[in-house]
Amino acid sequence: xxxxxxWSWAALVxxxxxxxxxxxxxxxxxxxxxxxxxSLQAYANVLGDPQFRDTFLYSVVAALFTIVLGVxxxxxxxxxxxxxxxxxxxxxxxxxxxxxxxxxxxxxxGYIRLYNTSSWLPLTGTAAGTNLLLVFGYATLALPYMxxxxxxxxxxxxxxxLTEAAQGMGAGWFTIITRxxxxxILSSLLSGAFLTFAIVIGEYVxxxxxxxxxxxxxxxxxxGNKAYEPAALAVIxxxxxxxxxxxxxxxxxxGRHNRVQR
Amino acid sequence: MTDATLAEPVAPAPVAPAPVAAESPxxxxxxxxxxxxxxxxxxxxxxxALLFLxxxxxxIVLGAFQTPEGAFTLRNLAGLAVPQVVRPFMxxxxxSLLTAGLGCLIGLILAAAVTRGGLPGWIRDAMLTFxxxxxxxxxxxxxxxxxxxxxxxxxxxxxxxxVFGINLAATGFNLISFAGLTLTYLYFQIPxxxxxITPALDxxxxxxxxxxxxxxxxGAQYWRMVALPVLWPSLLGTFALLFANSFGAVATAMALTxxxxxxxxIILFAQIRGDVLQDPHLGYxxxxxxxxxxxxANLVYIVLRSRAEKWVR
Numbered sequence: 001x002x003x004x005x006x007w008s009w010a011a012l013v014x015x016x017x018x019x020x021x022x023x024x025x026x027x028x029x030x031x032x033x034x035x036x037x038x039s040l041q042a043y044a045n046v047l048g049d050p051q052f053r054d055t056f057l058y059s060v061v062a063a064l065f066t067i068v069l070g071v072x073x074x075x076x077x078x079x080x081x082x083x084x085x086x087x088x089x090x091x092x093x094x095x096x097x098x099x100x101x102x103x104x105x106x107x108x109x110g111y112i113r114l115y116n117t118s119s120w121l122p123l124t125g126t127a128a129g130t131n132l133l134l135v136f137g138y139a140t141l142a143l144p145y146m147x148x149x150x151x152x153x154x155x156x157x158x159x160x161x162l163t164e165a166a167q168g169m170g171a172g173w174f175t176i177i178t179r180x181x182x183x184x185i186l187s188s189l190l191s192g193a194f195l196t197f198a199i200v201i202g203e204y205v206x207x208x209x210x211x212x213x214x215x216x217x218x219x220x221x222x223x224g225n226k227a228y229e230p231a232a233l234a235v236i237x238x239x240x241x242x243x244x245x246x247x248x249x250x251x252x253x254x255g256r257h258n259r260v261q262r
Numbered sequence: 263m264t265d266a267t268l269a270e271p272v273a274p275a276p277v278a279p280a281p282v283a284a285e286s287p288x289x290x291x292x293x294x295x296x297x298x299x300x301x302x303x304x305x306x307x308x309x310x311a312l313l314f315l316x317x318x319x320x321x322i323v324l325g326a327f328q329t330p331e332g333a334f335t336l337r338n339l340a341g342l343a344v345p346q347v348v349r350p351f352m353x354x355x356x357x358s359l360l361t362a363g364l365g366c367l368i369g370l371i372l373a374a375a376v377t378r379g380g381l382p383g384w385i386r387d388a389m390l391t392f393x394x395x396x397x398x399x400x401x402x403x404x405x406x407x408x409x410x411x412x413x414x415x416x417x418x419x420x421x422x423x424x425v426f427g428i429n430l431a432a433t434g435f436n437l438i439s440f441a442g443l444t445l446t447y448l449y450f451q452i453p454x455x456x457x458x459i460t461p462a463l464d465x466x467x468x469x470x471x472x473x474x475x476x477x478x479x480x481g482a483q484y485w486r487m488v489a490l491p492v493l494w495p496s497l498l499g500t501f502a503l504l505f506a507n508s509f510g511a512v513a514t515a516m517a518l519t520x521x522x523x524x525x526x527x528i529i530l531f532a533q534i535r536g537d538v539l540q541d542p543h544l545g546y547x548x549x550x551x552x553x554x555x556x557x558x559a560n561l562v563y564i565v566l567r568s569r570a571e572k573w574v575r
Contacts, residue, residue, distance in 0.1 A: 004481060008379025015372045015389075015452075019396060021418060022404075022449065025411025073310050080303035088304065095311050101560040102319050103510030105527050106549045109534050110318025113325065136314045143315075195398075202401050204513035209534055216513065219402040223409075223517050230406040237403035238395075245395045 023238070030231035042232040051218060059207075059215035062131070063200035066138040067193045070146040073139065075189065078150045079181050083159055096147035099140050108137060108209045130210050137206045142196040149195070153188025154181075190251040198244040202237050323553065325546035338547035346539065347529070347548060354509055354526040355555070357440065361447040362504035366497060368448070369455025377463045390460065393453035400450040405517035408446045412437045438519045446518055447511070451504050458503070462496040462570065499566030506559040510552065526552060 033041035046052050074096075081089050099107070111133055115123040123129035139146075159181070166176045182189070204216035219237070223230045329335045342348070376386040411418050414431070422428040436442060466489055474484040490497075512527040521528055526548065532538045533545040 005380045008375035008381050011371050011375040011379075012381065012385065015368075015375075018452075019392065019449070022407040022411045025417035026407035028417045029410030029415075073307055077304055077307035080300075084300045084303060092304070092307070095315070097560075098311075098315055098319075101506070101553075101557055102315075103527065103552050103556055105510065105512055105530055105534075106322055106552055107315065107318055109530070109545070109549050110322045111314070112534065114318050114321045136310075139310075140314045143311075198398050202403060202513075204402055204516070205531070209531070216402060219406075220513075220517050223402065223406060224520070227415075231410040234403035234406035234410070238399055238407070241399050242395050245391070245398065248394075249391065 026231045026234045026238070030228060030235050033228040042228040043235075045226075046229050046232045046236070055213050055215045055218035058213055059201050059203075062135055062138060062212075062214065063197045065135045066142060066200050067196050069135060069139045070142050070192070070196055071150075071189060074143070074146045074150050074192075075182065075185070076177055078147060078154055079159065079177065082151075082154055083163060093147070093151075096143050100144050104141060105205050105209075107140060108206050111137060112209060124210070130212060134206060134210050134212050134214075137210070138196075138200045138203065141203070141206070142192075142199055145195045145199070146192040149188045149192030150185060153185030157184050187251040187254050191248040194244040194247045194251075198241050201240055319553070322546055322549045325543060326550035328543065328546075330543060338543045339550070341541065341544050342547050342551060347544070350524045350526045350529045351551065353440070353524060357443060357447070357525060358505045358509040360444055361451050361508045362501050364444070365448055365451030365455050365504045366459075366501050369452045370459055370497065372452065373456045373459045373463055377460060378466075386460075389456065393456045396453040397450050397457060400511065401513035402517040404446060404449055405514050408437060408442070408449075408518065412442070412445070438522060440523065443515055443518060443523060443525075446514060447508050450514075451508060454504060454507065455500055458500045459493075459496060462493055466492065493570075495566040495570035499563045499570060502559040502562040502566070506556040506563070509556055509559070 030042050031038040031040070033039060033045065077092065081092050112124065115121050115129075115133060117125040123133040162180055162184070163176055166180050171180070202216050202219070203214065204220060206212075207214035208217045208220070219230065219233050222233055326338050327334055327336070329337070342351075372389070375381060376389050408416075410416050412430070412435075413419065416437075419430045422430055437446075470488050470492075471484055474488050479487065510527060512531055515523060515525055515528055516531070521532060529538075530545065530548050530552065533548065537545070539545065
C-alpha cells in the first residue's frame with residue numbers, strides 16, 4: 001500500500017505546484033509597480049482609474065440584469081414543464097445545452113448579422129439596443145448553468161403536491177410561483193445567479209464584438225498598454241470568481257440544511 | 263447534462279396522477295383551452311431561445327451556403343480550402359486535441375489520487391472546491407496570470423534565472439507560442455476533468471476492487487482490466503467535452519498572444535471585426551465549420567455520457 005500512496009502525494013504536489021505558481025506569480029507581479037519594493041501601487045492605479053470604475057460598474061449592472069432576465073425566463077419554464085409538460089423536458093433541456101455546443105463567438109456573429117441596422121429588429125443601431133442585446137446574449141450564455149441549477153432545485157421538492165395544495169387554498173399562478181416555488185428553490189437560484197455573475201463579469205467576446213464598454217475589453221486593453229496593472233486586475237478577477245464559488249457552496253449547504261429540517 | 267438521459271423517465275411519475283384526477287371531470291372545450299394555456303406557459307422561453315440562440319445560428323449556417331445575393335452555393339465551403347483557413351483549423355484542432363488529452367490524463371491522475379490514493383479526506387474537498395474556481399477562472403485574467411508567471415519578467419522566469427541560473431528563453435520556451443497556450447489552457451481543462459470524473463471514480467464499486475484482489479489481480483491489473491474499461495465511456499465523453507471547450511475559447515488566447523497565433527476563433531474574431539479575409543461569406547463558412555466540429559464533439563459527449571451512466575450509478 002505504501003507505494004500507491006507515495007505516488008498519490010507526488011501527483012498532488014505536482015498539481016498544487018502547477019495550480020499555485022500562476023496565482024503566486026500574478027500576485028507577486030501585481031505588487032511590483034514601484035521599483036525596488038513591493039507596493040499596492042498597481043491596485044491604487046487600477047482603482048483610481050475612472051475607466052476601471054465605469055467598465056466594472058457597467059459589467060456589474062449587465063450581470064444583474066442578466067441574472068434577473070435569466071431567472072424570469074428559466075424558473076417559470078422549468079416549473080411549468082415539470083408540472084404540465086413533462087414530455088417537453090428533453091426538448092427544453094436540449095435547447096438549454098446548445099450554448100455549450102455553439103461557440104459564443106458564432107452566436108454573437110449571428111447577432112451582428114441578424115440585428116444590424118438594416119434588419120427587421122435593428123438592435124445594434126442604438127446604444128440602448130446594443131446593451132439590451134448584450135444582456136440577452138449573456139442570458140443565453142448562462143442558460144445551461146441557470147437551467148441546471150433551477151432544475152436541480154425543483155427536483156428536490158414535490159411541485160405537484162405543493163401546487164395542488166396552494167390551488168386548493170385559492171392561490172393563483174403568480175402567487176404560486178412567487179411565494180411558493182421561488183422561496184423553495186432559492187438556494188438553487190442563488191447558485192445559478194452567482195455562476196452567471198462570474199461568467200458575465202469578465203466576459204470578453206460578446207462585449208468586444210458588440211462594442212460595449214465592459215470590464216472584459218477593458219482588461220484586454222490594459223494588457224496591451226500597462227505592465228503591472230493587468231496582474232492587479234487578474235487578482236481582482238480571481239477574487240471575484242472565488243467569492244462567487246464560495247457563495248454557491250454556501251447556498252448549496254444552506255439548501256441541504258433546509259431539506260433535512262423539512 | 264447528466265439529467266438529459268437520467269431524469270426523463272423518472273419525471274412523469276410524480277406529476278401524472280394528480281392532474282388526471284383533477285382534470286378528468288372538466289368539460290371538453292375547456293380541455294383544449296387548457297392545452298393552449300399549457301403551451302402558452304413555455305412561450306416566453308421558446309421565443310427567447312428562438313430569437314437569441316436558434317435564429318442567429320440558423321442565419322450563420324444558411325449564410326455559409328449563400329452567395330452575397332442570396333442564391334444557394336457551395337463556393338463558401340469550398341473557399342475554406344485555402345491555406346490561410348486550413349492552417350488555423352489544423353492548429354485549433356491540434357491545440358484542442360492536445361489540451362483535451364493532457365487535461366483528461368492529468369485530471370484523471372489527480373482525481374484518482376484524491377479519491378483512491380489514501381490521501382486525507384479534506385484534500386479531496388479542497389481540490390473539488392478549487393477545481394470549481396479554477397475551471398471558471400478562464401479568459402483574460404488567466405492569460406495575465408501566466409504572463410506574470412512565465413512571461414519575460416514573470417516570477418518563475420526571474421527565479422529560475424537569478425536563483426538557478428537557468429535562462430528560460432534560451433531553452434526555447436516561449437509563453438506566446440503553441441506550447442505556452444497549451445500550458446495555459448490546461449489551467450481550466452484539468453479542473454473541469456476533475457469535476458466531471460470524480461463522481462465517476464466514486465461510482466467504482468468497492469466490491470469490484472475486492473473481487474479483483476481475491477482473484478489475484480495486482481493494482482495495475484485492476485485498473486487496466488476493471489476500472490478503465492468501466493470508466494472508458496466517461497473518459498472519452500469528457501475528452502470530447504474538453505475538446506469543444508478549448509476549440510471555442512477566444513479570450514484566453516487573445517489576451518495571451520494578441521493575434522500572433524492564428525487559431526480559428528481568433529481568425530473569425532478578426533474577420534467579424536474587419537473582414538480580414540476579404541470575403542464576408544467566408545466568415546459564415548468558418549463559423550459553420552466551428553459549429554460542425556464542436557457539434558460532433560458534443561454529440562460524442564452526450565452519447566458516451568448516457569452509456570457511462572449504465573455503470574456508474
